[in-house]
Amino acid sequence: MDFRGRTSDLELLNGQLRQITLGQGGTQGRAVIVTGRRRVGKSRLVQEFCDRSGAPYVVFQATRGRNPVAERAEFAATLAQSGLPGREAVAGLQSSDWNQSLRTLALAVPDDVPSIAVIDEVPWLVEQDSEFEGALQTVWDRHLATKPVLLLLVGSDMSVMEALQSYGRPFFGRAAKMTVRPLHLADVARMTGLGAAGAVDALLVTGGFPEVVQAWEPGMSRNDFLRAAVANPLSPLLMAGELSLLAEFPDASHSRAVLEVVGSGERTFTAIANGAGGASPLASGTLSPILNTLLEKRVLATDSPLSTKPDTKNKRYRVADPYLRFWLAFLQRGIPLIERGRGDVALRRIEASWTSWRGRAVEPVIRESLLRLLPNDRWPHTEAIGGWWNRQNNPEIDLVGADRDPVARQIHFLGSVKWLETQPFGRREYDALARELTAVPGADHDTPLVAVSRCGVDANLPLAAHWGPEDLLAAWQD
Known part of the structure; x- marks a missing residue:
């Protein structure tokens, strides 16, 4: 399968390798922690980088739950079969612990030319052997850092990967961090061959997950893509979500139940407790740790009202990536229908709720895109984009531009989103705003008003600015 997109990610990695080649930095070697959501394409990205680099490399893939002795034996076998110049010298060497195994890696990498060493799924190694982190730090400091090697530590459990470089942990201060995100809007537009509005829809459906976007034939409409996907129980659109969730959250776990409730549209702590608890609400002492874990793993995200007044008790939860949001809302309950050949029913259910679901799902995409367009000449100090609501969600303001978050010093504009197929942002929406x-605390009658609309705005509305799909796409183009 062709590798497309990821231009900026590849350039970041190339930049690290160039610094090694040029001898820049405090040590000859460099370490990078590469993290991101499961199935976002980290392993494929790193493999593509290695293949394109022209440098000798080794890629070791850990296996979850494997006995540490067997894992170290596999590590040794991978080194012996790699492209590293010293592979023959270490063939057959046995290691009784990770300190010795990683020292074997140091023997295999060359002293005189840059090389790349990849350890994939590091969290599983940390889980298997509590001594792995300490051994990594020791061997890095004494052996690897003095060689021209780029060490890439890859992992999907973002909480574990972030902990690796936290203060007090053995590897603290030794690695740069790189987060691999889903493909962005411009990549999705290029790969699907769609215009700006269609590409936004494709992003909301696929979430920018490479294996799902690759299945979208260029020029195919959203409806045609979904029709083909729900006709095939093994389509990437259906399978990626289930595989991603099962890897982290068993079906019967409270975490899975909480995630499904948020995916169905519940946003407040109380509503989530009621929805996930079954016959009775989940106790706060049970729900709070679950939500914190889901936030640490970057599966969930939170939004708080943005204004000049602190409001820490009005938090809203949402599924962090658009694809999983779509999968939980529509596909999870549609899989039994699809498996018995009734994908048509699942498709009708999607179409019946698509417009209302999309209207809310697109808001994080719009805010993130505006953050790439701002600051600009009109708003040179706007560095935060959020929304605002009260406990009753009446009113609920889609867009708040401010100088900072979570508590602004100054509100720069307020705005509304209207993301419908044929109806522009009109006088009624303007008057309501x-x-x-x-x-909104910090706003007054002189606060500029803005709009984001899928199909334009009516003429003669006194808006300070308005943006459409083409503007959102331009925000992501190189």
Whole structure:
């Protein structure tokens, strides 16, 4: 399968290798922690980088639950079969612990030319052997850091990967961090051959997950893509979500139940507790740790009202990536239908709720895109984009531009999103926004108003600015 997109990610890695080649930095070797959501394409990205680099390399893939002795034996076998110049010298060497195994890696990498060493799924090694982190630090400091090697430590459990470089842990301060995100809007547009509005829809459906986007034939409409996907129980659109969740959250776990409730649209702590608890709400002492874990793993995200007044008790939860949000909302309950050949029913259910679901799902994409367009000449100090709501969600303001978050010093603009197929942002939407603006702490009648619309805005509305799909796409183009 052709490798497409990821231009900026490849350049980041190439930049690290160039610094080694040029002898820049405090040590000859460099270490990078590469993390990101499961199935986002980290392993494929790293493999592509290795293949394109022209440098000798080794890629070791850990196996979850494997006995540490067997894992070290596999590590030794991988070194012996790699492209590293010293592979023959270490063939047959046995290691009784990870200190010795990693020293064998140091023997295999060359002293005189740059090389690459990849250890994939590091969290599983940390889980298997509590001594792995300490051994990594010792061997890095004494042996690897003095060689022109780029060490890439790859892992999907973002909480574990972040902990690796936290203060007090053995490897603290020794590695740069790189987060591999889903393909962005411009990549999705290029790969699907769609215009800006269609590409936004494709991003919301696929989440930018490479294996799902690759299945979208260029020029195919959203409806045609979904029709083909729900006709095939093994399509990437259906399988990626289940495989991703099963890898981290067993079906019967409370975490899975909480995630499914948030995916169905519940956003507040109380509503999530009621939905996930079954006959009775989940106790706060049970739900809070679950939510914290899901946030640490970057599966969930939170939003708080953005204004000049602190509001820490009005938090809203959402599924962090668009694909999983779509999968939980529509595909999870549709899989039994699809497996018995009734994908048509699943498709009708998607179409019946698509417009309303998309109207909320697109808001994080819009905010992230605007953050790439701002600051600009009109708003040179706007560095935060959020929303605002009260406990009753009345009013609920889609867009708040400010100088900072979570508590702004100054509100720069308020805005509304209208993301419909044929209806532009009109006088009714403008008047509603104008009526509600003074409810936002820090806003007044002189606060500029803006709009984001899928199909334009009516003429003669006194908007300070407005953006459409083409503007969102331009925000991601190189």
